[in-house]
Amino acid sequence: MTTSRDTATFWIEPDLHSMECLRATYIQHHFAPHAHAEFVIGVIETGAQRVRYRGGHEIMPERSLCVINPGELHTGHAATSAGWSYSTIYPDPSLLVDVASQIKGKLCGVPNCGQLVNFDYELADEFKYLHRALFSGMASRLARQSLLLQFLARLVTRHFDIQPPSELPIANRRSILRTRDYLQEHFGEQVALEELARLANLSPFHFARSFTRFIGISPHAYQLQIRIREAKLLLASGMPIAQVAVSTGFADQSHLANRFKAVCGITPRQYLKVSKKLQEFPDS
Structure with missing residues (x-):
């Protein structure tokens, strides 16, 4: 080293x-x-x-x-x-x-x-x-x-x-996709497991297992990934980091920075620098 x-x-x-x-x-x-x-x-x-x-x-x-x-x-x-x-x-x-x-x-x-x-x-x-x-x-x-x-x-x-595509009953598949879309639309809100389970017309336990099996990631982890993804988009758009944190459902800028680095290995500020470089030199 x-x-x-x-x-x-x-x-x-x-x-x-x-x-x-x-x-x-x-x-x-x-x-x-x-x-x-x-x-x-x-x-x-x-x-x-x-x-x-x-x-x-x-x-x-x-x-x-x-x-x-x-x-x-x-x-x-x-x-x-x-x-x-x-x-x-x-x-x-x-x-x-x-x-x-x-x-x-x-x-x-x-x-x-x-x-x-x-x-x-x-x-x-x-x-x-x-x-x-x-x-x-x-x-x-x-x-x-x-x-x-x-x-x-x-x-x-x-x-x-290598496995064949995951099979779920068509009704369950549609309900899981419905809850996935709901999480995407309400990523900045505090969504409860029971709320998603009701939307899917499943018990919380059955819903959590079905979601993870079909989507490949737990509902909580999926919500965090959506928040991180949206934070990246907002950072790239030039929105201040503190405002990005509030807009994506994090408690504050520190909360965003901690979760962002835990997932990405870099801080939001470092990501912002990369985004600016891509915008300035899109073919680099």
């Missing part, structure tokens, strides 16, 4: 389904329990990260290839005093569905990676090559798209369980 403080570089790839990317070193930072609507795929470059995941604790050591499925609750902090450095991408589940469906030759559901930590050094090196190409900003659009799809195809083939 050559640094004694936390550093993070975040950017968005407009040509890759607006995929978010991160390259960071964390020594002091602790990720609070959170989940992502996207996949988290990365490689530990140096050091090690300790993660609470699926009811236990795991260590992500140097050179390991790590995958977190959408909706999986997790934390993260340094495993040693030296911290850790890593490179990550956050592809949308629809992209992995497309890859899995192409591999199987038929429509598939969201694939699932059974292991958080994968000691596939060949694929880890391939990911590092992909991430360097993205980070450099020098690779062509065709190169970036080709490298990403090639890596994802190999990752899904080697480490993912």
Whole structure:
């Protein structure tokens, strides 16, 4: 490690389904329990990260290839005093569905990676090559798209369980989609589980299980992702951070900053700088 403080570089790839990317070193930072609507795929470059995941604790050591499925609750902090450095991408589940469906030759559901930590050094090196190409900003659009799809195809083939699309009774499916739309429309409000269950005409327990099974993420985590997504849009529009916090249902600017960094690994202010750069140099 050559640094004694936390550093993070975040950017968005407009040509890759607006995929978010991160390259960071964390020594002091602790990720609070959170989940992502996207996949988290990365490689530990140096050091090690300790993660609470699926009811236990795991260590992500140097050179390991790590995958977190959408909706999986997790934390993260340094495993040693030296911290850790890593490179990550956050592809949308629809992209992995497309890859899995192409591999199987038929429509598939969201694939699932059974292991958080994968000691596939060949694929880890391939990911590092992909991430360097993205980070450099020098690779062509065709190169970036080709490298990403090639890596994802190999990752899904080697480490993912490919399942058929999730099946729910049509009535339940419609009710879940109705509640999903309701959360999108009322993301800034304090919505109760019982309220959503009534809207779906299901018991709270049955609703929560059905929502998570069909959408791939719990109602609470989905609401947080919508709030974070809307906060990004408002930040990019130039709205002051304090006003963004109120508009998206957070208690105040500090609450937004804490939840934003817990999910994204960067602060709203850092995200604002990236958004401004994209607006100034849309083809960069």
